[in-house]
Each structure stands twice: as structure tokens, then as C-alpha cells.
Amino acid sequence: MKNLKINNRFTAELPADPDLTNEVRQVKNTLFSYVNPTKPSNPKLIHASEEVAELIGISKEETKSEDFLNVFSGKEILPETQPFGMCYAGHQFGNWAGQLGDGRAINLTEIEHDNQFYTLQLKGAGKTPYSRTADGLAVLRSSIREYLCAEAMFHLGVPSTRSLSLILSGDQVLRDVLYNGNPAYEKGAIVCRVAPSFIRFGSFEMLTARNELRNLKQFVEFTITHYFPEITGEPKEQYLQFFKKVADTTREMILHWQRVGFVHGVMNTDNMSIHGITIDYGPYGWLENYDPNWTPNTTDSQNRRYRFGNQPQVAQWNLYQLANALYPLINEAEPLEKVLESFMNDFNSDYKEMFLSKLGLFTSTETDNGLIADLENNLQLTETDMTIFFRNLSTVEKSDFAPEAIEKIKYSFYKPEEVSGEILEIWTKWFSEYLERLKAESLSDEERSQKMNLINPKYVLRNYMAQLAIDAADKEDYSLIDELYTLLQKPYDEQPEYEKWFAKRPDWARSKVGCSMLSCSS
Template sequence: MHLKINNRFTAELPADPDETNEIRQVSKALFSYVNPTKPSEPKLIHASKEVAELIGISADEIQTEEFLNIFSGKEILPDTHPYAMCYAGHQFGNWAGQLGDGRAINLTEIEHDKQFYTLQLKGAGKTPYSRTADGLAVLRSSIREYLCAEAMHYLGVPTTRSLSLILSGDQVLRDILYNGNPAYEKGAIVCRVAPSFIRFGSFEMLAARNELKNLKQFVEYNIKYYFPEIKGEPKEQYLQFFKTVADTTREMILHWQRVGFVHGVMNTDNMSIHGITIDYGPYGWLENYDPNWTPNTTDSQNRRYRFGNQPQIAQWNLFQLANALYPLINEAEPLEKILESFIIDFNSDYKKMILGKLGIISQADNDDEFISYLESNLQLSETDMTIFYRNLNKIKKSDLAENALKAIGDAFYKPEEIKDTIKENWLLWFTDYLERLNQENTSDDERIALQNSVNPKYVLRNYMAQLAIDAADKGDYSLITELYELLKKPYNEQPEYEKWFAKRPDWARSKVGCSMLSCSS
């Protein structure tokens, strides 16, 4: 492999002078040098040819021993010095102090086709930031991360990418339910690819430690390399940096709400400055439409990171980033204006997004009420979000409300409940919906094409990932490949994969890994 190495991060930012791999507090540094733990017997399970091509690796090179050794952490790329990043953060709303890359190691930065990428191994061993953990990852969580990042990309959601999924050949001890019953699982390593893995927490750490010189240097580093369009006086640049991060974050959350994705752990250390989805832990897609659902067992009581609260949490996290940047700006008002406009702009964009899912282009005065009525109806009886929106493409302008209701009937988990008041509510809404469709200038075919471009037919439901995990535990990786191929075309009909266009099966309602998940990986 001939990767073009360009280590800007380590070349220009302050390093931890201590190169021992001991757990510690690291001050006045943005990273620590650390090598991956060598796996005993790495084995490639899957690799993305598309991501490999993105960074300058050919399909033939994927099959080489060099590829296996480098992206399992067994060998170090020439002219590179792997490192773990130092950052802090708020976890579940509470200041957690220093966190850092506890189970992630950045191999290097590379340049290809005038684009820069950071290559990072997740699950490659202990770092100075691993706290009480071992820095490793299990096959279970690695499969979920590997597939989900690629699924999100093809859904059109800003995200990190997945290059490779490799078995380490080692056993890893994990307590999957945090109930005092740890067991050994297969270890694995995922190579993640992104412009960078810089988080809100990186700025929070520097501000909390009053390392203002490093904070200024770090903000200017980010502007120089990732936001070169930002010009002007320093203070104006810092404000523009914050606004750009807020704007891209808003766009990301809007996509999450569009496809029904719930991140599960929206801590400030899991928020990217690039407005991309990072750190796929206990995530999930809504099965039945429930704004109060969270996939995270740790969050099951307070539901801070529930689906319906994601826009508000994004704003809260941006508030923490604003606090971190404040020492460089020394004016609260311009930061507050950006934060206030975040939710205003989000609500406006959300309305357009939902109307788009409904195949409606023109807006009306009663849109808020119209959308609210729909979202209320979706909660009257368990209604599959993905199937409901996708099956709207079966409706014609000439249909009656009764026919329209039948068209989306497969979305109901308990169809016997769709009677009396529930049915009346749905018929009232569909009457309004059909009226709106008939006010549009688009034909049925044009509307359906629009809907099919924003309403996916296939998403990575938790039970699907769990089936792949169960098979992989027995050495069968064919389902990983099948799901990977399916999820590359989530908006296409793909009749050969029709079995995956289905509601969550009853057996998956309470099965570990299919309903809620822990952060254990």
C-alpha cells in the first residue's frame, strides 16, 4: 500500500511528553503517543471496497497480509506514530473531566485526491485514557459499529465510515448487562475513517484547565484545516467556527429524525466538530414510533437521549461548546444568538423535512397542527415508523381515506387495535392528507419518487444486527455481507431482500441486543 501520510495533528499540536502507556491525567497536551496492542491471530471478516478506494487502497490490496496487519494493529505504518486523543466532556449532563480515547487509537492522517482522512482503530488496546478498562472491543459491538456507519452513509446521514472489521483472535471479558455476570467474547477491531475525530470535549478540556494558549491554537488549527473558508478578525473567526459547527450539527440531527435513528449516547465527547455521527454504541432505529424511546439501558430511567429529545440535547451540547469558546470571544450575546437560532432553524427545517416525507412540497398555515396530528396518531397504536412512511408510496391522489389507511396497514404491530376512536383519528388525518396531495402540482409518480428518495425501505434494525452477530459468533459471516450489500441501497426496492422490509419480530421485543443495549463493548 502506498498511502500518502500527512500527520498534521501530531506535527502542529502539543503532545504529551510521557510516552509510557499508563493510565494518568494528561495536561497541556491534545494527545499521547501510543501503539496498538498486537492481536494474536487477526482475521479479516469484511472490508469496504468503497471506503478503501476513498483513501487510496485498491480492492486487491485489501486481501494482502499487509492490510490485515496494519488495520488490526499488528504492524505500524512506516513514517507514522499512532496516538490517542485527550479530551473531556459532559456525560448524561454531568461534567466527567478527562475522558480521551480509551479504546481508540489514531493510526495516522492521510491525503488522497486532495482530501484528508484520519484512520482510527477502535478496540486496539489500552491507552493512557482507558481508565479502568482494557481498551479492547468485542465482535458484537464491532459488527454493529461497522455496519451502522456504512448504513448511515448510504442513507445520506453525515457519518464516520468503516474500512475494515477484523477479528483479533483474542478473548475479551465483558459484562454485557452490567449485572455481575461477565463472560468472555471474541475480540475485534474496526478501522474508522473520518476527516478527524475531534470532539466538542476537546475544547471543553482546554477551557476547563484554563489552557487558553492551547485552546486558541487548537481553534485556529481547526479553522485552518477544516474550515478554510472562514476569514476575518480572530474573534469573528471563532464565532463563525461555532456557527458552522452548530449548522452542520443541526443538519445531522435533522437526518437522524428523518430516518428514525437514535444515537443513545449524545455526550459532548461523542459530538464531532464536523457534524458527523460518531461513536456507535447503544444506538437503534425506532421500530414503533415512540419519541420517548432510548436504546441505552444506562439511560432507561431518565431517557435523556430519547429520540424526541435529540434536537434539544444537540443544542445543550453546543451550549457547552460555546462555554468552552467563550474565553476567546469574551462576549456572550453573539454566542447566545447562534444557540437561540439553532432550535428556531431546526423546527423550520423539521417541518419541511416531514412534509417531504409525506410528498408535500408547498407549505400551509396549519402545517404544525397537521404534523402534530400525524405524530399523535402514530402513537395511538404501535406503528412502525419506517414501514409507515415507505408505504405512503402506495397511496394515489384519487384514493379515499379508507383506502389510504389500508395502504399503510402493514405498519401496525397490532392491526386489531385500529378500530373505533383510533380508526376515526386516522381517517380524519388521511382525509386532510389526501386533500393536501390534491393541492400539489406534482403527479403521483413525481410525488412517489420524492418520497422514495427520503423514506428508506431498509434500515439496520437492531434485530437484524443481532442475527448477524449470532451467526458470526458461530463463525458464519455471510449475514454481515448480506446486510452490508442490502444497506448500500436503502431507498431501492431490492425485491431479493424483501424479507428485511418487515416489522420487528415478536421474539426480538425483549431479547438482549434487539431492544435496548448497554455501553458494554
């Protein structure tokens, strides 16, 4: 901890809230408010990522120290730092929500290590001026889900924030898990999140909505200078390059979500990072059975705006809002519209290439669009586990006949008895075409299988797995957190000692709270 190189660029260069009182209010003409974390009564370290600690310049030994526990629980403040909450706005479920801000997140500091910059942020560390009607705290269940998921996503190759630590506060927190008028006390916890920054689309929306155009210009130029140094040229050209860069990295992020079957659940503009990394893990989930209409968010259960199949379109819609926020600096709609129009065209092209790679097809033909579309339909004929289907598809060989190939992926069916009659005929037809297509590939079965297994994970953080870890942790048993953390560091490896986690969602998890759908407080 003594070796952390503090470099608070955000607070040193951008306008601060002059009001130092920690009262919920509208905060104008500023980008952040200084605020200290709420001191926990009896913090206890549950887990720390040695890998992330090393990334930011903290030794393995230091993660076990009292200093580490005190700083990353919010009990003590690092020397030469002033924690702060960021001011931003956003569109939530498609509607303008006005000021939002860091309601339960407090940025401890920015640090520099190995020529890289990181922001260290505590989630669940107490009230800020942006907490609205909430207490700014977090419960153990949501903290476990966030802690494990960020690391799972990173090791899947999905751009993401990282998790440094998971700490019990020692305090009780009142929450209504299903928003049904039945609040109960739960254990409080704090997660330390690590990212280049936590700047969001909504950060710029806030400034434009309030017509704080001087601050908007300063903030955009600050962001480009520090996070996009490759961008050069005249100011207006820089702003356009910045928008294009954010659009490109957002597209790549969403492509990875679709590749591994991840559903964010709350793609509001305040939950979109300008770095194209996944942030704010609330009611997320991985597809169990392949269902493009599935959303893990109870709040979204009626309109399903944030369903799996709609994530690319929502990303584009969110980019439209960012374009509107940047427009006053550019005063030309056409170049912004050009980026937005190319977003979906580029995504569709990339999606086809990605999907073919999941199938072990590394060349493209005119018939491939039909092959992909037919498979997406087939996967919905009966409940079919997405992760298991694609992982087991790598065992299919060119010399197989369709019935043999179907047998190899049979474990992915939740109700294999339904794969008969017309459904069996449809699958047989698809596999016959797929096997013919495989024969056109130059790779051997072994080479293709190896490449497919680097794209199709064997293990993902299914909601029932996280819930088992939560249930155990409630009884002060943290062994499952350790086990899942270890498992998810190598999601593409076979890991025979963890084969039990290569399994379909159990029946008991079908409707259990925390396993099927979750609320935003989850």
C-alpha cells in the first residue's frame, strides 16, 4: 500500500462541487463532489484478487494486511487522497432520468502503475449527494455477484471492470429484494472495483442537458487527453474521433456479450462506459436455455427492452444519446449519423464472423447466413443450453453422420425426450448441412476443436452457481466463493476437478429468487 502512486487527475483538473456537505441534492456546474465513505463497524475481508492487486501495484502480502482491509472497506482514507462521487445523468429504460450520479459508489483515488492509470472505486460504501432516496450501501448477495462476475467476464475475454476485494462491513442493511413491500435486514458488504475510469455516457448527457457547455468542452478534452492520447487533429475532428472510438469499443464489447451468452440487464446510458468495458453488474445473467427474449431483470420483465437479442440495438440507441450530448461541440449531425449508421452494419458483419467461429467455420460462404439463422431457430425448438451446446459441438467430427452429431450435443437439451418427430427431423437436416459445411474447412477435427474451445467457454457464472455461493456465505462459509473464483479464472480449460459445474441449470433454480430473474437491488 505504501507503494501506491497516487495521481488524482480527475479531481485536480475538473470542476469540483464547492458544497462539502453530504446531503442529497441537485449538484450543478460540477463533475464531482468530495465525499468520504461511511465507516464500517467491523470490516472483514472475504476475498481479495491477488492478480488485480498486482495489476495496480499491491503485493500479495499487503492484501492480507490491516491497512488493506481498512482502506478498501472505507474505514481509513489513503494519504494525499480525497474520495469523491461523480455527477452524471442518464436515460433509464429509454426515459430521461435527469441527475443520477454515484449513488452508492465512492471513488477512492486514481493511481498510476506500470504506465497505466486506474481508478479505485468502492461500491456500497455509503451515502453521497447522489444517493436520492437510498442509503448508498450494498448487501452481501449483490456484492458477491459483482465481485465474481467482473473477474469471470475478464477471464472470458470480455472487456470489463475488475474486482480487487470483497469485504463484509459488519453492519446490517435493509433491502426489499423483490420490491414487493417485504424489506428485510441483510449483511452489508463493499466491493472495490478497478477501471481506467468510471466515466459514462451519462456524464456528458448531464452537462449538455443543463447547457453547461463550457464544462462539456473541458470534460471531453480531458477525457481525450488522458484516455485517448492517440486522437489528434483539430478540436472538432478530435470530438468525432472520440465518438467513433467509443462506438467501436462498445460494438466489440456487445459482440463479446453475445458470444458468451451474457445479458447485462440494465443497459441504461448511465451504465455505459466510454472505455467500452462492462460496468455495473446488477441483475445480469447468462443464457441457460437459448432464448433471445430473456432478460434477467424483474423491472424489465414486461417490455424486455434489455433482453439478450436486443442488446446490439440498445447499444446503438445509447450511442445516439451520446451523440446528442456531443453535438453542441460539433454542430454537424451528418458525421455523427454516419458513425451511428455504420454501427449496426459493422456489428452484423462482425456477428456473422463471430458466430461462424463458434461453429468452427473460419471461412465464409454465401449459405452461411442461412446456416446461422436456422441454428438460432433450432436452439429454441426445445430448451437448449447455449454454453453446453457450443462447447460440445467441438466434439463433432467431419466423418460423423447427423444422428451421431446430435448424440454428442444431446446433453445440452433440458428435455431430450422432446427431440423427436418433427423437432428431430429439423435438427437432423441442420446437422447434415453443418457436416457438409465442415468438410469444406481445411482444419483437421483436432485443430478445429482446439480453436472452438478458445471461443466457446466451458464454464460461465450461472445465476444458480452465484446463488449457492451467496447461500453459503450467509452462513459464513466462503469456500464456494473461493472455488468459483478459481474455476472462473480458466473458463476455457477443461478443469476435470470442477466438471460438476459443467451442468445445466437444476430444476430447483428455475424459479428460485436470485436464479431466474433479479431486481436492481440484487
